[in-house]
Amino acid sequence: MSWTRDQMAQRAAQELHDGYYVNLGIGIPTLVANFIPPGVDVTLQSENGMLGMGPFPYEGEADPDLINAGKQTITELPTSSFFSSADSFAMIRGGHIDLTILGAMEVAENGDLANWTIPGKMLKGMGGAMDLAANVKRLIVLMEHTSKDGESKILQRCKLPLTGTACVDLIISDLGVFECDKKGGSGLKLIELAPGVTVDEVKAKTKAAMTVALQGSPGK
């Protein structure tokens, strides 16, 4: 069965804790904001210079001076503040952000992350991804388990140019949830399965060393 994109985002939202300052990457991670649990107060940082991101504006109320790092129009909240790009990345580099949730092209069992370029194929640039990968206290990757060609995006070692080394703490894919061993050596630990997904299916679709340590009941 596996999780839909919304279900993946909902599962990721369970990793948010009250009082957290969080930076959400573009793509599926952006959806996480829709599933913040009630009573959990989370402040969203946007690396182009804002803390306390509000929802999208109502139609007709978009402000061109108020966008997020994905260049979408957004709004401010009573707790918002604005600052420069240098101050924004001083905040990120200084380790003040509790959690970042990013998309990925490849993740390795040692926590290496590749999500910014495909040599000869895609020219975009790393934007703020390398800064987030190297400096945020906790990094969760939220991505489809396999590529469009059905290839595992979770590998023993990344093949694409890296965004960061030993930086991924947790992977949430459409098939389940995996802890990375950033210290290296012990590989991935499968801790949760999406409903209807079997350990054998995960193993077949994952090109990395993996131990199974399912916690409690399977994913909702």
Place this chain on the structure above:
Amino acid sequence: MSWTRDQMAQRAAQELHDGYYVNLGIGIPTLVANFIPPGVDVTLQSENGMLGMGPFPYEGEADPDLINAGKQTITELPTSSFFSSADSFAMIRGGHIDLTILGAMEVAENGDLANWTIPGKMLKGMGGAMDLAANVKRLIVLMEHTSKDGESKILQRCKLPLTGTACVDLIISDLGVFECDKKGGSGLKLIELAPGVTVDEVKAKTKAAMTVALQGSPGK
């Protein structure tokens, strides 16, 4: 005869140019602000976090949140801005200040400056003096020519711990005005005498190599 402190400050004020951003040290340099020539627009920086220092407040209007680097109460101007100590010294270190006028205990003919400590005798600290000495575009020393004991404060080489090396462009003392050769080698150049002061008197009171190249009429 030599110059009084006010006359020294007035002579130093002739080094101010329209549009300059200037940092004045404590002591005699502070007096320079009283002699800014008419029509010359100078903005004073205070390294504790202010640009656009105004005059002292009227009696009864002092604000404890508004002081200069000498901890004196001051006022703001319509062009003033406030910033942090880090931003203030980013401004200084980045070479954005046009001119600083500082006091000194010793200056050497190569432009070395000592003005922050006398080992075993005076414990104060360098404050912002080293930052100003190393990074401001032009540095003028404004000081009495000799110590209270009558010793020359202008030397071939400083004996006291340095504030900065090869940083002094011009010395204005009560006896005259001197250019330093920061590249080293050619010593001081006496370019102006206070009224009634002779070259011989200056030479007798100066323990440094000196050439004489008096410019125009003697100082007023």
Place this chain on the structure above:
Amino acid sequence: MSNKVYPDAASALDGELFDGMTIMSGGFGLCGNPENSIAAIAQLPVKGLTVISNNCGADNFGLWTLLHNGQIAKMISSYVGENKLFEQLYLSGKLQLELNPQGTLAERIRAGGAGIPAFFTRTGVGTVVAEGKPVQQFDGELYVMERGLRADLAIVKAWKGDTSGNLVFRKTARNFNSVMVTAAKLTVVEVEQLVQPGEIDPDAVHTPGIYVDRIFQGSAYEKRIERMTTRPRQAAAQAGGKSA
């Protein structure tokens, strides 16, 4: 009395451009772009430019116009996606590109303006970004040394500025503008509102006037939105209040 005020971009930039120069251009995407200054440069014959800017405009807009004119020889950026012309020129070897992590780019400019020739950061260690750069260990962790960046000219967009150069930016249009304004030999600032001294609270100044060499009130701002994203009014009562 020194005067920083110019009537428009053309006069503020007059005589200051030369082939092969390095220009910093503020903005993030199309937000907070110095639209007037970019348009003025596009009208001039200057070429071989190295442009330092987080992005390089978008199709038909912003720095894209200088790219389209063949005026840019090299970009120093963090993200150049969504720009087909850029990709074409780069892949055909007509454009050089130096990609920096966004925070490293911002800090390199801040360092350039603050008299810091080099600093160490964790960002990029173990990636292509660190190749050829000194890597050093501090307290058991590896850091790469990055150099300060300066430019011949910075073109910057602020919201409000007074005639002495004090600037205030608006919302996320501040971005790289308030950093670049500190790091160039000549700084040309365009504002939406040029006001008199005293109209900006000294505690609310984002950029002190010392950093501004020339200032003019810009005109005809387009402020194009790259990704208009809205929510319908009927969703107001939903839980989506946190979505962004």
Place this chain on the structure above:
Amino acid sequence: MSNKVYPDAASALDGELFDGMTIMSGGFGLCGNPENSIAAIAQLPVKGLTVISNNCGADNFGLWTLLHNGQIAKMISSYVGENKLFEQLYLSGKLQLELNPQGTLAERIRAGGAGIPAFFTRTGVGTVVAEGKPVQQFDGELYVMERGLRADLAIVKAWKGDTSGNLVFRKTARNFNSVMVTAAKLTVVEVEQLVQPGEIDPDAVHTPGIYVDRIFQGSAYEKRIERMTTRPRQAAAQAGGKSA
């Protein structure tokens, strides 16, 4: 809903102090001092402190009280003049002192908060400040490497703060406060006015709430003036309008 608001200094600091810890304390001279937090620490038995502060108070005021209590083992400062007790303790070997150029001190703290373990500066090259530190040449000039600074606790004074921790400072009372608030494991901020979210313009925030762990409204501020300097009213018409 997380809560950062505490009733006073004693409760905000409760259980967080330990012997031998490092504390950053905001202020320049007696301007912008965290008076309430200093007074609370003076009431506690903690000792062996390393205090990072530009100065160390003045006779009978500010950090002087901790010095007088024998609670401080080491100061990291730029200027400690006008403090006889300090000189006495230092010369008798009861107090360690590390003097930093003021701008280097400010930048070291800024670096500590910004994840930069080391940076290069011209300041102090060729002086005792550079002794024992790496000196390196960049573009023909010598620079000394300085390290980032962090602390276990920062005590900070702002003018206004909201319950989410957004801060605004007032005039020159900002000084080291808005830098230190970024560079400690725990940050305790006292404000003269504690307000609700929405009462501070997001463009006018000096310190975003992320840097503030605990906040309280201080009381009984003395705000002593070290050097009262005024001009008589009849001087108003004189040319001294530029004096400072």
